[in-house]
Amino acid sequence: MTDDKTAHAHASAGYLGDPGARAEWDDRYNDRRQLWSGRPNGALVTEVAALAPGRVLDVGCGEGADAVWLARGGWDVTALDVSGVALDRAAGHARDAGVTVRWVHAGLVEAALPAGSFDLVSAQYPALPRTPDAAAERALLTAVAPGGVLLLVHHAGMDTRHAHDSGFDPADYVWPAMVASLLTDDWEVEVDEVRPRVAPEGGAGAHHTDDLVFRARRRA
Structure with missing residues (x-):
């Protein structure tokens, strides 16, 4: 079996995505x-509690906290991010935890993951670029297996803010x-609501107080 470090080194060598985003x-x-x-x-912890572990895609996995937690819970985890630095850290956390995660160094669209491959697609506060053809939105939906769940969580109200300096x-x-429009x-649609955020101490984004939680299930 290939260990996480080797798998990530291989993935990094073949990065698929926008070099600027990386x-x-x-x-x-x-x-x-x-x-x-x-x-x-x-929100992930809450929404996954009632789900039977299966195959999960962690979109924008960052330093791997969600991916490691899911793997510890018995999920078969594939975790994707554009940052090789983040994936290096995530792979280290997985090794320390004694769990196996497949790391994918790519943008969501460019990764071209097999359609219908995941029982859960989790995107927690993702920074997915908007395009005229809604490529990222369609990639999220396409990845979900029949009977599977898409869980999309974002900071409430961010979509209505004005452009920042x-x-x-x-x-x-x-x-x-x-x-949702697609x-x-x-x-x-099983959940579409704003709720108070269970915010961890420290880390970027800790000042956000409310989550927009969207969960939809693909009919089997």
């Missing part, structure tokens, strides 16, 4: 020894409503 996120991670809290996202413009990114009769 460089931007690598810089963010390099600026801090630890960018996130190191604990799994609260820092360069952040909500219009550039995918938000849950955009994914659902067909093959899908059932």
